Amino acid sequence: MTDLLSGFRAMWTELAPIGRRPDGGYDRFAWTGADLELRAWFRRTATARDLVVEQDRNGNLWAWWGHDPAGGAPPAGALATGSHLDSVPGGGAYDGPLGVVAAFLALDELRAGGAAPSRPVAVVGFTEEEGARFGVACLGSKLSVGALDPGRACALLDATGTSLADAMHGAGNDPGALGRDEERMGGLAAFVELHVEQGRFLSDAGAAVGIATEIWPHGRWRICLEGEANHAGTARLEDRRDPMLPFAAAVATARTAAAGRGGLATVGRVAVRPNATNAVAASVEAWLDARAPAEVTLEEIVGEVRAEGERSAAEHGVSCRVVEESRSAAVAFDEELRARVARALGDAAPEMPTGAGHDAGVLAQVVPTSMLFVRNPTGVSHSPDEHASDEDCVDGVRALSRVLEELVWQ
Numbered sequence: 164m165t166d167l168l169s170g171f172r173a174m175w176t177e178l179a180p181i182g183r184r185p186d187g188g189y190d191r192f193a194w195t196g197a198d199l200e201l202r203a204w205f206r207r208t209a210t211a212r213d214l215v216v217e218q219d220r221n222g223n224l225w226a227w228w229g230h231d232p233a234g235g236a237p238p239a240g241a242l243a244t245g246s247h248l249d250s251v252p253g254g255g256a257y258d259g260p261l262g263v264v265a266a267f268l269a270l271d272e273l274r275a276g277g278a279a280p281s282r283p284v285a286v287v288g289f290t291e292e293e294g295a296r297f298g299v300a301c302l303g304s305k306l307s308v309g310a311l312d313p314g315r316a317c318a319l320l321d322a323t324g325t326s327l328a329d330a331m332h333g334a335g336n337d338p339g340a341l342g343r344d345e346e347r348m349g350g351l352a353a354f355v356e357l358h359v360e361q362g363r364f365l366s367d368a369g370a371a372v373g374i375a376t377e378i379w380p381h382g383r384w385r386i387c388l389e390g391e392a393n394h395a396g397t398a399r400l401e402d403r404r405d406p407m408l409p410f411a412a413a414v415a416t417a418r419t420a421a422a423g424r425g426g427l428a429t430v431g432r433v434a435v436r437p438n439a440t441n442a443v444a445a446s447v448e449a450w451l452d453a454r455a456p457a458e459v460t461l462e463e464i465v466g467e468v469r470a471e472g473e474r475s476a477a478e479h480g481v482s483c484r485v486v487e488e489s490r491s492a493a494v495a496f497d498e499e500l501r502a503r504v505a506r507a508l509g510d511a512a513p514e515m516p517t518g519a520g521h522d523a524g525v526l527a528q529v530v531p532t533s534m535l536f537v538r539n540p541t542g543v544s545h546s547p548d549e550h551a552s553d554e555d556c557v558d559g560v561r562a563l564s565r566v567l568e569e570l571v572w573q
């Protein structure tokens with residue numbers, strides 16, 4: 164335990180300064196300087212362990228035990244564990260990196276026994292999981308399983324107008340190689356992702372580690388409201404076409420619609436024109452993020468927000484369009500693998516659904532996949548307040564190592 168604890172702390176200390184902002188949050192966006200530093204850290208960490216590192220066609224990093232990628236794709240039956248190293252703007256330290264650090268340490272545990280693996284095992288770090296730079300979440304894993312068209316990916320733009328193709332090229336990579344990685348995905352027998360919990364389920368359950376059962380269906384919708392700009396001091400209230408009013412109605416409805424159905428709905432991003440204190444707004448664009456335990460519930464929540472937005476818009480002479488921007492179906496993690504993971508953990512870890520998307524949810528389309536969560540006492544994520552104690556992280560490493568042990572020699 165002591166060795167694992169000091170091993171964990173040493174790796175965590177190495178990562179701590181990379182992409183850190185003065186306020187303690189992290190900006191770790193794909194193919195930026197911070198990302199390249201993280202990639203260099205991944206390579207150093209792997210090489211120090213005699214693992215063989217390769218970067219796949221989609222920019223994801225793999226560190227192999229028991230396989231030399233120079234000889235081609237991994238053979239059928241390979242295992243992979245890991246997560247991502249990128250962050251949302253001002254994100255926390257744990258979302259992503261904990262899964263990569265835990266994967267390296269779990270592999271250390273496994274290898275300490277001295278036995279050769281009966282199948283290759285990789286630590287993997289996926290690219291742009293948060294979609295913070297180019298707007299598509301799970302970019303690297305979606306490309307790998309063929310869920311994202313490479314041409315569309317290349318043309319994605321960041322906030323400064325730089326395309327993914329240019330960003331990759333600038334970092335010395337060939338964006339022409341992007342695309343489905345059938346051989347690699349086909350070789351994987353299982354992928355296990357450890358992740359910090361993004362809610363308080365485990366905290367309330369009094370457990371350090373839990374097993375994911377499913378990822379809720381979720382999506383993003385853009386609400387476009389067009390009214391008319393006017394003078395805040397002279398335009399009579401009854402003459403206004405103020406898009407802020409249907410916007411406010413839609414936000415309030417998102418809350419009640421989700422609360423009444425056990426789902427989640429959030430409007431966390433809004434763009435107002437002209438965005439002036441003394442002007443009635445001309446237009447409002449707002450983004451709705453909604454998640455629910457079932458597809459039909461998700462439809463109901465979004466339907467209610469849409470109906471109220473349209474009703475209120477009509478009342479105020481404003482036009483209203485609700486456009487679906489992305490949609491992820493429910494993911495049920497592989498039953499057989501989940502049973503094996505539960506057995507490896509002595510049936511002691513609670514099982515829980517999650518409302519957050521992950522690379523594991525994307526890979527689940529083509530590979531048996533499982534997820535472990537580590538307790539986050541604040542329940543806060545995508546913020547500097549996201550936290551897990553060192554002891555719980557080490558419990559996570561031990562759980563992951565037991566799971567890999569169950570899988571690697573079977």
Ligand SMILES: [Zn+2]
Nearest residue numbers: 258259292358
């Ligand atoms: Zn994550």
